[in-house]
Amino acid sequence: MLTVCGRSPTLSELRALPKTSESNPAEPVLSALNSCVKSEHWRGPEGVLYQLAHPKIRPANLGADYGGVGEREFGSDYSLFIFAHIDGHDSRDLLLARYHVQRDMSEGKSTYRKVADLPNQLVPEERRAGMITTTWFLLYNNMFTALPRTAAAQAYRAYLGVDISKNEGLFPVPDEPKDYDRKAVGAPQCAVCHSTLDPLSYPLSRYDGVSSVLDPFGRYLPGRLSQYYEALIPGVSTMPENGALLGKPVTSLTQWAVVASNSDQFARSRVLDFWKIFMHRPPQP
Numbered sequence: 001m002l003t004v005c006g007r008s009p010t011l012s013e014l015r016a017l018p019k020t021s022e023s024n025p026a027e028p029v030l031s032a033l034n035s036c037v038k039s040e041h042w043r044g045p046e047g048v049l050y051q052l053a054h055p056k057i058r059p060a061n062l063g064a065d066y067g068g069v070g071e072r073e074f075g076s077d078y079s080l081f082i083f084a085h086i087d088g089h090d091s092r093d094l095l096l097a098r099y100h101v102q103r104d105m106s107e108g109k110s111t112y113r114k115v116a117d118l119p120n121q122l123v124p125e126e127r128r129a130g131m132i133t134t135t136w137f138l139l140y141n142n143m144f145t146a147l148p149r150t151a152a153a154q155a156y157r158a159y160l161g162v163d164i165s166k167n168e169g170l171f172p173v174p175d176e177p178k179d180y181d182r183k184a185v186g187a188p189q190c191a192v193c194h195s196t197l198d199p200l201s202y203p204l205s206r207y208d209g210v211s212s213v214l215d216p217f218g219r220y221l222p223g224r225l226s227q228y229y230e231a232l233i234p235g236v237s238t239m240p241e242n243g244a245l246l247g248k249p250v251t252s253l254t255q256w257a258v259v260a261s262n263s264d265q266f267a268r269s270r271v272l273d274f275w276k277i278f279m280h281r282p283p284q285p
C-alpha cells in the first residue's frame, strides 16, 4: 500500500481486514490498489510511473547556453510513458504510439489525453514509433551521428531490457557490420557487438536529432545522409534504412517497433519493471 498509495494503511483500514478475509481476502487490498493507481502518487509528476521513466527518458537540463533545451522537450515524453501504463491502455504503445499525450490538471489531479500533434514534435505521424521518435529521444540520442548507434542501444536497453554494452541481446547478422560510416567496427573484437548493433541502428539513420542550431530538433529526413554526411564520409549515404532486430529483418523504424513491442523481451521488461517496484529488487533464482 505504501508503494502504490504513498501511505501506510490506517488503523481502521487494518481493523477492517479480518472481517472481509473469509469471503475474499484480497478484496480490500485490491480496492485500495484500484483507487491508488488513480492517485498523484502513482501517476502524477514525480510519481511512481514518472520515476520509472527516468532511466528510459534520461532527462537533462542543458541550460541557457543551449537555448534552454530541457523540460520543454521531454515533458510530453513522460506524459506518453504514463499514459501507456494507466487506465487499461496497451503498454506496447510505448513503441507503437502515433499520437502524443497532453497532461492537464483537473481538481488537483493529473489527467492525460491523446492529441494528434504537439507544437515541438515534428516527426510525421506515419514515421512515429512512440517513445523512440520524440523530439527529446532524437535530440538526446541521435544527435548528429550519421549512424545513431547510441539511440538504438538505448531503445534496446530501455524497452527490451537488454544492454548490448553488457553483451546482452546479441543476434549477429551475417556479413555485418558493413561499416558505412568508417568507424573500423569490422574488426573481430568490435564485430562481436556491432554485427548486432549496426543493423539494429540502420532504421534510425533517417531520424535527425540536431543538424544545425538554426534547424528545429527531432525530424524525419529521408535524405539526411546525403544532405548532411556524404561530403564528410563518402559512401555513407549507401547505408540502407532497413536493418534487423532480434534476428528478424525490418524495413523501417515503425516495423522495428512492431517487432520489438510484440517480442518476449518487451513483455519481460514490462513485468520486470513492475516486479522491482513491488518487490524492491529483481526476481531471485
Ligand code: HEC
Binding pocket: 145, 147, 148, 149, 150, 151, 153, 154, 163, 164, 165, 166, 167, 183, 184, 185, 187, 189, 190, 191, 192, 193, 194, 197
Ligand atoms: C560489448 C559490446 C561492444 C563492443 C565489443 C564494441 N562496441 Fe562499439 N558500441 C557498443 C554500444 C552498445 C554502443 C552504443 C553506445 C551505448 O552504449 O549507448 C557502441 C557505440 C559505438 C560507436 C558510436 C559512438 C557514438 O558516439 O556514436 C562507435 C564508433 C563504436 N561503438 C566503435 C567500436 C569499435 C571501433 C569497437 C572495437 C574496438 C567497438 N565499438 C566495440 C557496443 C560495443
